[in-house]
Amino acid sequence: MVQDLNTIYVSDAVAWEHCSRHAWFVLHTPVVEEIETDSFEKLIKTLGDEHEAEVLARFEISRTAKSVAHTQKLIEARAPVIYQPKFFDAELNLAGVPDFLLLEGENYRVADAKLALSVSGKRAIKAQLATYRRLARSQLPALVFLGDGETVETDLEDDVIGESFVSEMQALRVEDVQPETHYSHTKCSPCQFRYSCVPEFKQADDLTLNPAIQARAADGLRQIGIKTLAALANSEPDKLPDVPYLKGEVRKRRAILQARSLRSGEILKIDDINLPVGDYLHFDIESDPMARAGRGEVYLWGFLIPTPNGAGFKYVWKERDYDTDEQAWSRFLAMVGGFRERFQNPYFVHYSNYERVQIQRYADRYGDQSHEIVQWLLADAGPLLDLRTLVKDAYILPLLSYGLKMICRDPRLVNFQWRLDESGSQWSVVRYYDYLDASNDAAAAEIKAEILTYNEDDVRATHALTQWLESMENET
Numbered sequence: 001m002v003q004d005l006n007t008i009y010v011s012d013a014v015a016w017e018h019c020s021r022h023a024w025f026v027l028h029t030p031v032v033e034e035i036e037t038d039s040f041e042k043l044i045k046t047l048g049d050e051h052e053a054e055v056l057a058r059f060e061i062s063r064t065a066k067s068v069a070h071t072q073k074l075i076e077a078r079a080p081v082i083y084q085p086k087f088f089d090a091e092l093n094l095a096g097v098p099d100f101l102l103l104e105g106e107n108y109r110v111a112d113a114k115l116a117l118s119v120s121g122k123r124a125i126k127a128q129l130a131t132y133r134r135l136a137r138s139q140l141p142a143l144v145f146l147g148d149g150e151t152v153e154t155d156l157e158d159d160v161i162g163e164s165f166v167s168e169m170q171a172l173r174v175e176d177v178q179p180e181t182h183y184s185h186t187k188c189s190p191c192q193f194r195y196s197c198v199p200e201f202k203q204a205d206d207l208t209l210n211p212a213i214q215a216r217a218a219d220g221l222r223q224i225g226i227k228t229l230a231a232l233a234n235s236e237p238d239k240l241p242d243v244p245y246l247k248g249e250v251r252k253r254r255a256i257l258q259a260r261s262l263r264s265g266e267i268l269k270i271d272d273i274n275l276p277v278g279d280y281l282h283f284d285i286e287s288d289p290m291a292r293a294g295r296g297e298v299y300l301w302g303f304l305i306p307t308p309n310g311a312g313f314k315y316v317w318k319e320r321d322y323d324t325d326e327q328a329w330s331r332f333l334a335m336v337g338g339f340r341e342r343f344q345n346p347y348f349v350h351y352s353n354y355e356r357v358q359i360q361r362y363a364d365r366y367g368d369q370s371h372e373i374v375q376w377l378l379a380d381a382g383p384l385l386d387l388r389t390l391v392k393d394a395y396i397l398p399l400l401s402y403g404l405k406m407i408c409r410d411p412r413l414v415n416f417q418w419r420l421d422e423s424g425s426q427w428s429v430v431r432y433y434d435y436l437d438a439s440n441d442a443a444a445a446e447i448k449a450e451i452l453t454y455n456e457d458d459v460r461a462t463h464a465l466t467q468w469l470e471s472m473e474n475e476t
C-alpha cells in the first residue's frame with residue numbers, strides 16, 4: 001500500500017463533516033501550536049475501542065487482516081468474518097479500514113461498530129460506510145453496530161454522500177489555499193485549529209463572528225456590500241434590505257446591535273427583565289452523552305438553595321456499583337418534592353433548555369409523565385426558569401456566544417470564576433468515567449468531590465448571573 005501525506009482516509013469524513021477548512025488542514029498538515037490531546041476525545045476513542053471489541057467477541061471465528069494483500073487473500077479464501085480489512089485505491093489515493101467484512105452467501109457485507117445511537121442525520125457515518133462499500137466493491141447495504149446494542153442497515157442512497165466526500169476531498173487535496181469558511185462558535189471553539197482560524201476571522205472583522213446572524217445571512221449581506229462587522233454596525237435596521245435568513249426589522253435590529261456591541265464592548269439593553277418574585281433554587285445537571293443504558297444519562301442533579309446563612313449546595317449523585325439510573329431519578333423527584341414543601345414559591349433557575357429536556361426524557365423513559373412533580377415542573381407557567389432566554393431577550397452582550405461560561409467569566413460582565421481551572425461539561429464526563437473506573441473507594445471519593453465542586457460552581461454561576469441581572473436592572 002503506497003500512501004502519502006495526500007492520501008484520503010475514510011476516517012477523514014469526520015473532519016469533512018465538521019468543516020471544509022478542517023478537512024483541508026488534515027490533508028495539508030499545517031504548522032499549528034502544539035496541541036494537547038483532548039481527554040474527552042481520548043475517552044471517546046477508548047469507549048469506541050471497547051465497543052468494537054465487544055462486537056468482535058460476538059463472532060466465534062474471525063480472521064484479522066494484516067495488510068491490503070492479506071485482505072484480498074482472506075476474501076479469496078471466503079473467510080466468514082474478516083476483522084479490520086484493509087483497502088487502498090491507488091487511483092483515488094483513498095484508504096479505508098472498516099471494522100468487519102461479513103460473508104453472506106456469495107457476497108461480503110461491510111460492517112462498522114459506532115458509539116452513536118442512530119445514523120440518522122450523521123453525514124460522516126453515512127459517508128464512511130458508503131466509501132467502505134465502494135472500496136470493498138460490496139453491493140449489499142452496510143451494517144452499523146450502534147452503541148446501544150442495536151444493529152441498523154445503511155441506505156444505498158447514502159452512496160451520493162460517499163461520492164461527495166471523496167470528490168470534495170480530492171478537490172481540497174489539490175487546493176493550495178485554505179478554503180473560505182465562516183466562524184461558528186459551536187464548531188470553532190472546540191476545534192484544534194482555532195488558534196489558526198479565529199485570529200484570522202477577527203482580523204477580517206468577519207460578519208460570522210456575530211452570534212445574531214447565520215453564515216448564510218452573512219453571504220447575503222456581503223452581496224449587498226456589507227462585508228464586515230463595522231459595516232453592519234454602521235447600518236440602520238429600517239434601511240437594511242432583507243437578505244436570506246435575515247428578514248424583518250426585529251432580527252435585523254438585533255444583528256446590527258450585536259455588531260455594535262462586539263465593536264464597542266458595550267452592553268446594550270433592549271428590554272426590561274421581569275425576574276419573578278420567589279425563592280430561587282439554582283439548578284444544573286451533569287450527564288453522560290455516551291451512556292449505553294439510555295440517552296444522556298444524568299449522573300448529577302445539582303441545586304443551590306436559599307438557606308438562613310446564604311446558600312447551600314444539594315445534589316443527587318448516581319453512585320457507582322449499586323445505583324441505577326432510575327433510582328437516581330426517583331431521588332431527584334423526591335428532592336424536588338421536598339423543596340416544593342419547604343419553599344413557598346420556588347423557582348428552579350437553570351441556563352438553557354437542557355434541564356427541561358432531560359426531565360421530559362426521564363419522565364418518558366420511566367413512565368412518569370403523570371407524576372405530580374413532573375407535571376408541576378413541566379407546566380407552562382411552572383417553576384423552571386430559563387435564565388438564558390431572559391438574558392437574550394433583555395441584553396445584547398459583547399460576546400461571540402451566550403454560553404453561561406462566556407457571560408459569567410467575562411470581567412466586564414458577571415466576573416464569576418470557576419474554582420477548577422480545568423473544568424467543563426466534557427471534563428466532567430471524563431472525570432465521571434475516571435470515578436467509575438477508580439481502583440478504590442478513596443480515589444473514587446476524591447474524583448466525586450472534584451465533580452461536585454465543578455457542579456456547585458455552575459449553580460453558583462447562575463446565582464451570580466441572577467445577581468448581576470438584578471444589579472443591572474437597578475441601575476436603569
Ligand code: SF4
Pocket residue numbers: 018019020021022025181182183184187188189191192193194195197198
Ligand atoms: S477553527 Fe473553525 S473554521 Fe477553523 S478549521 Fe476549525 S471549525 Fe473550521
